Structures are given as C-alpha cells and as structure tokens.
Amino acid sequence: MGIFKLEAFDEYNLLTANTSIYPDNGADLNEFLAKAISQKKKHLIIDLSKVEIIYSTGITELVKANMNGKSQGVGLILVGVSKSVAKVFKLCGFERLFKIFPTLKDAREGIS
C-alpha cells in the first residue's frame, strides 16, 4: 500500500493519506496534489483520517496546493482531521485556509 492514493469520482478527486505525513513524504504529497489539481475537478477531498502526525513539510504542501487549487478553480477539502493535527492547524491559524469536514460522508454531502 502506497503512502498516498488518488481516486477519481464524478464530482471530485479523493486523495487518501495512509500514514502520518513525515518530512520525507513531502515530495510524494506534492506530486499527488499536483496530479489531482491538474485534473481540474471542482473539489479535491483529502482524507487525513489515518494521519496522526503532520510535519511542517506536509502542511506547507497543503497550503501550496490550496493556493494552486484556488487559481485553477479546484477547492481543497480536508476530512478526518485527527485531534492532534487539528490542534496544529488551529495553533497556526490554518484551519481558516481550508474547508474542513469531520468525515468523508459529510464532505460528500457538503459538496453535493
């Protein structure tokens, strides 16, 4: 199983992170995010439910992708954000940059 998995659905792409995002995953995450955004679906849902820890590299890639996505009409949505990751986002004020839904189901309902 790869660290990241990208799946295409009608209205959105779904990028799932299968483990915590460590410094050496930054390049992989960047590649997957760029690929997903280039497909220009209206939404890119990022499932972080298996992510217990996210390092600054991962956060920076998400912020970069959010900016790229906006410029190309792709909205990033985070789902399954764990308590510790949510704390990091709140601490840095990044929760205001992203749309965050508790679960994938909520996100699907939210965009439909």
Added chain:
Amino acid sequence: MFAIKNLTPADLDFIRKHLVQQTIEKNVVLFEAGKNGDSMYFVEAGTLKIVDRRSKDGSDDHVIAVVKPGGFFGEEVILTEGGVYKDTVVSLEPCVLYKLSHDCLQKIMLESTLTGTKLVLGISKNYREAINISEQHGKLIALVSAKDGVGKTTVCMNLAEAFSRRGKKVLVIDCDFQLGNCHMHVASPATPNIARLVQLEERLTFDRISKFIITKSDIHVLSAPDLPQDAELITRSHLNQIIQECTRHYDFVFLDVGCHIDEISILFWDTADQIIMVQKPDLTDLTRFKRLMTVIKRLNYPKEKFVGVLNQFESKKSGYLEQFKSLLPIEWLKIAADRETVETALFNGETIIAHASASEMVLDIDKLCQHLLLEKNIDIKEKTGMFSWLKNYFSGS
C-alpha cells in the same frame, strides 16, 4: 537572522520588510508576564533573558531561558487567542530586535501565503512538538541521578527485566548519549544504536526504529552511540519522535538519563510519567543531589511523579536516608549493596535477576518493581515542567 528552517534569503528579505526594528538598552523590561500584547520579537543583536519574576524589582528573578541573536520570543501572543505574555523578558545588554505584530503577520500572509506559512510553522515549532508528544500510550519512566557511578544503569536494566518477567513489554532507551553502556548488560556491542538510527532513517516510525533495537530474552534496548561524538547527531526533535513511537508499542519505556542538566535532560524529565531518583548513600552524592534538586524544584513537578531509590545501601549508612528524604520528601526504597554480584553479572553480560535470582538485591528490585506497578503510582496525569506547560498553555487548561 532568524533561527527558522526553510526560509530562503528572498523569504527573509520579504519578512524583514514587514517587521519593525526596535533598539533597547540594557536592563529594559520589554514586556511583563500577564500583560496583553500583540507582538513577538526576533533578536538581531544582543541577549535577553526570559524570567519568572517573583518580586517587583526583579531581585528574585528565576531565569527560564536566554535568547541570543537569531532566536525569538513572545510567540504565544501570536499563536494563541487572548494575546497574553506568559513570562517577563528583560534585556541583558543593548539589543536590536525585530517586532512582528498580528497585523504584520496578516499582511505577510496576504501578500505571500507561502512565506507566511513557513514563518508561522517556524515560530510554532516548539508548540507543535509539544502537541505531538501528548498522545502517549505506554508509561515513560526516567531514571535520573545526580552523579555517575551510582548504579543507575544497573537498576534500570534489572527493573526492565523484572517488568518483562511480569509479562510487560519493556524498552530501555540509553539516554546517556556520550558514554552510555546499557548494551553491556545484554552482552551486546553498542551497534545498532540511536545515532545510526537518526543518521540512516529520515522517518522515525516504529518499524524503522525497531531495526535498531537490541533484543536479548525479553529485554529490548535502544543503545547509546558507540562513539561519544555521535551524541551531537541526536536532537530533541528526534527524541520526541522516538519516544512517541516507542510508547505506542511498549507497555513501559525506561529512559536511562545521563547525569547532567541540559535541554535534552529536561525534555526527559518533563515527558516522563515517573522519575526514579537513583542515589547512593555517600556525601558527594548527597551534595550533588541537593544541587540537582534546586533545579528540579523550579519545574514544579508533582511529588507523586518521583520515586526515590537509595542504591548500594548498607545499614551502617542508614543516616543518609533521612538526609535524602529531607531534600525530597517522598518514599525512598533501598537496594542492597552487592558489588561482587553486580560485577560478575556484568562480566557475564547478564542482569542480576538472571544471574543471582535469590540475592537480597534482586528482592529489593522486585519490591521497587511492585511499587511502580501499583496503579496509583503510575497513573500520573499532571506532569508539569517546560514542555507540559507548552501543551497545557495551548490547550487552554
């Protein structure tokens, strides 16, 4: 200029344009604890001290940290709601500072979200690390002494054996990074070790860490480096990751902590659920323990966090027990002196429990093990200390 990773020279120039330079003279109180504010500071030149001010004139200041050029302070008012400074900051010499206010940060974020993100991630590093170490599962027990040669490693390794014989999954991390020798107790060379781990593995997940753990019977050891100079390779961030991963996979993680006071030792004291103070009944140990306690008392750990162990105890030295009790009024357990058994066991690469299971020393270690396993003793919720303060401060508790 700033001790923040990942900022390019262009990022630095961009950030600097938004900051306000401020010059202050020696002995100026820049801000006081409890006061509201909206700015943090980066030090360009000069030195400042962060203090816990106990009297108005500062005569009883307790220095928490010293900030040098490249460092920063006051980030709590940027990162947390309410904007209240936690400590008082006083200049030790004339200083040149750069001031970053909430408004400046917002402007930076608006003009370049990416540079702003890097800046925010840099100033929040300590807080983020504290958040990451908060989700532990197994218990973390640090063995601390005021002096080398008191038998701390022997107690540590034998406790580990006693715990594993009770069905607990136990790991010993040799945290005396320059001269640690836990590996000798399991008859192994100091390879693999923690320095090789942090050098070879970029991602410190448990599956990677486990490749560097020495196993003998049921005792697992993450050895100290085989070369003292390799201690430099191990950072606080590495240790946070290793401790976090290991406490998820072991019931008990023992830290055999080197007997000096530095940032890394304080990290171990703070993150430990319990601290076992291993001392020897003699005058030098008593005086050094007294000095160590002047530091530890300032960290406001709850008394329940400590267990005292008077190692190499002989009845003719029982007077020392009261002396140690007066310095740290907690329960002190004794471990009988048995130099010959210790040395023979070490030569055989065995623990004393494996070598001489009926000895008085083993019975004492067993008592200590039972004491530690009592639930009331191991369920220490309030840890306090510097890193715990960061966690509590952020969570608003």
